[in-house]
Amino acid sequence: MRIINIINLKGGVGKTTTAMEMGYILHHKYGYAVLLVDNDKQGNLSRGMDLYTDSDICPTARLLSGEPVQDLIHHDGIDTIAANMSLLTATYRLTSGAAANATGRYRSLRKARTQDGKPYDYVIIDNPPDLGINVINALMVTDDVIIPTKIDQWALEGLDIIGDQIAEIKQVNPGIRLAEALITMYRNTPACDAGLDWLHKHNYGAFDTVIRYSEKAAECTFFGKPLQDYSPRSAAAVSYRRFVAEYLRRTS
Numbered sequence: 001m002r003i004i005n006i007i008n009l010k011g012g013v014g015k016t017t018t019a020m021e022m023g024y025i026l027h028h029k030y031g032y033a034v035l036l037v038d039n040d041k042q043g044n045l046s047r048g049m050d051l052y053t054d055s056d057i058c059p060t061a062r063l064l065s066g067e068p069v070q071d072l073i074h075h076d077g078i079d080t081i082a083a084n085m086s087l088l089t090a091t092y093r094l095t096s097g098a099a100a101n102a103t104g105r106y107r108s109l110r111k112a113r114t115q116d117g118k119p120y121d122y123v124i125i126d127n128p129p130d131l132g133i134n135v136i137n138a139l140m141v142t143d144d145v146i147i148p149t150k151i152d153q154w155a156l157e158g159l160d161i162i163g164d165q166i167a168e169i170k171q172v173n174p175g176i177r178l179a180e181a182l183i184t185m186y187r188n189t190p191a192c193d194a195g196l197d198w199l200h201k202h203n204y205g206a207f208d209t210v211i212r213y214s215e216k217a218a219e220c221t222f223f224g225k226p227l228q229d230y231s232p233r234s235a236a237a238v239s240y241r242r243f244v245a246e247y248l249r250r251t252s
């Protein structure tokens with residue numbers, strides 16, 4: 001089993017889209033057993049998987065309070081542990097006492113099993129745009145870190161922060177095998193290309209594949225479908241398939 005965390009301090013850079021597309025491709029194209037974990041109180045991944053509810057205590061909050069992981073999984077081909085705003089209270093509780101256990105709670109994801117009782121091949125954790133205590137604890141048990149990065153007019157500042165992020169994460173978890181930026185929403189413009197050049201010159205680890213910008217990617221959130229399903233031939237969908245192929249090549 002490999003645990004992948006999708007992180008970036010910045011919002012709206014494609015973290016949730018990357019988690020969903022990766023999960024879909026690893027499962028449907030390669031036949032892997034995939035568990036998606038929504039570690040973001042915004043619950044966008046849960047909405048994307050059509051599992052969002054605003055009542056009760058969400059499954060990820062229950063994971064943090066120590067409930068057995070197996071009771072929290074929604075089994076549906078691509079399996080999911082869903083979140084909503086109640087994750088905020090659960091996270092706050094971690095800061096006021098039980099933090100010593102928090103890493104163990106995320107580590108229990110390794111015990112998660114599919115409906116057929118098999119271990120998952122991949123657990124993909126979607127995170128909020130911060131490095132709060134629930135994100136840090138998820139990173140403590142991760143094998144891989146993927147940092148979706150949008151090259152906008154603040155690209156250089158953003159990329160600097162990402163370099164520091166990668167270094168910090170490796171300090172807390174030296175077991176991390178791969179920590180790379182993934183350029184998302186790439187457009188063929190001078191600003192984007194200047195950002196890419198800068199990245200390469202400064203030797204930041206980034207995937208060779210860039211995710212292209214597609215109108216369809218923004219559209220599909222309204223239809224509650226992954227891009228692979230909604231518009232498989234769009235430039236962004238094609239780039240996500242190339243990216244997963246590169247990820248598999250680099251981690252094999």
Ligand SMILES: Nc1ncnc2c1ncn2[C@@H]1O[C@H](COP(=O)(O)OP(=O)(O)OP(=O)(O)O)[C@@H](O)[C@H]1O
Binds near residue numbers: 015016128218
């Ligand atoms: N390749 C792409 N081309 C065009 N639009 C995209 C692309 N990838 C994602 N988007 C759109 O950009 C918006 C932000 O994407 P997403 O929700 O994945 O970002 P995020 O980093 O998870 O945001 P947050 O920090 O709020 O959780 C969404 O509307 C999404 O549909």
Ligand SMILES: [Mg+2]
Binds near residue numbers: 015040044045128
């Ligand atoms: Mg998100």
